[in-house]
Amino acid sequence: MRRDSRLSRSLHLLIHMDRFPDPVTSDHLAKMVATNPVVIRRMMQGLKKTGLVSSGKGHGGGWVLAKPLAEITLLDVHEALGATVVFNIGLADDNPQCLVERAVREKLTQAMSEAEGVLLQSFASIRLSDIASDFETQLAALGSDQNRLPICIPERASKADQVD
């Protein structure tokens, strides 16, 4: 089965975006995660509708966070992506009138929605800033080896004043 990796991918990008002073183009984001710019735009549509990011067209355009990382939870992103089904376990519909099948579906649905509740509650309790600070911690721990890491650096930042 091919798992939907948009959540993980968009979290990664949103956190990077926070460190960019200027709007980041779909092209740039696409290169960061080795994919196609259209995939990025598609993924971002939901986030835009929910007001997590905003986009600018034309020259100098691109994507920017519409909120600080501390005000975005994993749940926000999950839902903005159009949260499909969380589980890889499906309920067969082989014989809809069969009471046995129905009883099975009921029990499974119950167990799965309980677990889904736990997951979503976790998601709600984690802010993107939490992940960002995990990242900062790891980064700091590396000390002087930092520059050996492929941390994606703002493209257009070089034109601007290097702020601190």
Next chain:
Amino acid sequence: MRRDSRLSRSLHLLIHMDRFPDPVTSDHLAKMVATNPVVIRRMMQGLKKTGLVSSGKGHGGGWVLAKPLAEITLLDVHEALGATVVFNIGLADDNPQCLVERAVREKLTQAMSEAEGVLLQSFASIRLSDIASDFETQLAALGSDQNRLPICIPERASKADQVD
């Protein structure tokens, strides 16, 4: 993504099998859930290895439960099926060296394994006999309309004495 419906399907069939006095052939099981006998055999292989069912070849062969329903939990079946991944949410591996991606993966993994734990614990607490009795309850509630339902009846049972 196409969700794995083997759990739901095998639960359904196992519970039915319990009501059959004789071994049930893959062909029969396949018809019950509108699929191909090979799909049934494939699904049953895992259950057989774990000792939940056993199979007989040749004339008069087929599948029988190797344990009473009360001694089989959803978790047993889930694991016997070769329990792939429970979630439909994937961890992107777009830039394995990126510490941001790594931090994202870590948090997601953590949240997901917590929820998976809850699910598996539910599974462990539900025995197939629990589902079977739900079914019996529903059936009884229908009263005299029972015979209008498409409850799959043992094929070869007609040859045997009608037990009670």
Next chain:
DNA sequence: AATTAGAGTAACAAGAAAAGTTGCATGAAA
């Protein structure tokens, strides 16, 4: 005004995983 850089979008191609299908080998009962 012309050029360039960007998002927005639809339509299509590729990839992957589950499910379904076919064909044949093997074993057991009748």
Next chain:
DNA sequence: TTTCATGCAACTTTTCTTGTTACTCTAATT
């Protein structure tokens, strides 16, 4: 020895995500 069944391997179909192409629309730069 014939018939009925599982066991298995190889292939096809289906369905969903991802990737790609081609084009339109918009805004800044020149």
